[in-house]
Amino acid sequence: MPGRYTLWIALLSALAAVCFTALGATFLLPQLASKQAAPVSVSLASLTVSLPPPPVPNAARPAAPKRVAWQDDGQPIDAEQAFGQAIAKLESGQAGEALSLLQDITHKQPDFLPARPVYRELLAAAEVGVPDEKRLRELAEESRIRLASEKAVPPEGSVPNAVLQLPDSHRHLLVTDLQRARLYVFENQGGKLKLLRHHYAAMGKNGAGKEARGDNRTPIGVYHITGWLRDENLPEMYGSGAWPTNYPNPWDVFKRRTGHGIWLHGVPRDTESRAPRSSEGCVTMANDDLLSLKPYIELGDTPVVLSNELQWVTPEAQQQEREEFVERIESWRRRWSARDTEAYLAFYGPGFTVSGMNLQEFTAHKKRVNAGKKFIEVKLSDISLYRYPGGDAPLLLAEFTMDYRSDNFRQHSRKQQFWKQDAEGVWKIFREENL
Secondary structure (H helix, E strand, C coil), rough: HHEEEEEEEHHHHHHHHHHHHHCCCCCCHHHHHCCCCCCCEEEECCEEEEECCCCCCCCCCCCCCCCCCCCCCCCCCCCHHHHHHHHHHHCCHHHHHHHHHHHHHHHHHHCCCHHHHHHHHHHHHHHHHHCCCCHHHHHHHCCCCHHHHHCCCCCCCCCCCEEECCCCCCCEEEECCCCCCCCEEEEEEEEEEEEEEEECCCCEEECCCCCCCCCCCCCCCEHHHHHHHHHHHHHHHHCCCEEECCCCCCHHHHCCCCCCCCEEECCCCCCCCCCCCEEECCECHHHHHHCCCCCCCCCCCEEEECCCCCCECCCCCCCHHHHHHHHHHHHHHHHHHCCCCCHCCCCCEEEEEEEEEEEHHHHHHHHHHHCCCCEEEEEEEEEEEEEECCCCCEEEEEEEEEEEEEEEEEEEEEEECCCCCCCCCEEEEEEEEEE
């Protein structure tokens, strides 16, 4: 009998040792480990527990911005002013203060759209730490652009300076202000533009002015929508679909710009909007905004102006420039129709090129052709006139349908003419394209 009790006592002692060891590993060892970097060994009865050294804390990592429990103090807030203060906090590296301001804005003024994506990103960053100073400055820049976009409402009755004239065949027009991340939709009412709607739109991560494939820039110029790509045929990053453009257009080809696949498209469904500079060169927008464009786009026809220098002017302010441009084109047409070859050729500048010919070759060709004609009749229709954006010098573009008829030849074509000023300030044609 005494031997049986001794056995039970031994078993209970061993069990207690194991339990005590587990409790020590759970509660005591972390405290011991925090006091030394060497491995910690604890011997209990016949058991030995060895622990690895604790991780060395990252002393360079900044503390996360303090999350404040939001409480409505009942006081109204000027969302735009508070957003400006948040931008200043981001620029100075005060992430916590910026987060607090953005939190206040999004709760009190949920319809103030510029603050929402910035608040969400900073809030997500607070879960794992603080963005570095470079990212805070980038967020500040994005915030400024979002605010500028929200405020970029043109004066009543004003028109974009890039568009001088549209024919009735172009029922609508899209204009994107790349600097302010804003897309505008216009209706053409008998040659007069009426603003129908506008919304936020982002561009390439490296800004505007595409030159080469892979440069992550958005083109500057005048383009047309060429098709519609459905949601189900695209990766999720394109959102609800995409409107491809005709980049590179004939002007881009002449300037030897490369790349392709410049679209207007949506964003992933878990994203409200992308940063102002975030795409690989496309123009991106919220999916609802993308789909809202459908009633206004006619494939192959609707012009899309992508500008980095958009200004708003009254129709009266650009009337004289439009009339002078129309008269230049009409004078060119009349001289050609009259077979006044010398006067006709005087409209072309010294740097003119067309179809592989320079001005000297073109002059010889036209003199030879016109001399063999008994009559020439040139008619122009559907004339669009643009102040072409993005040029090193002022550049005007005329697009029109041309009907040419002579005693031995007829042609119906769509043509582009690029005009710029020569050394004396006289507007000359320096590039022609058949579309």
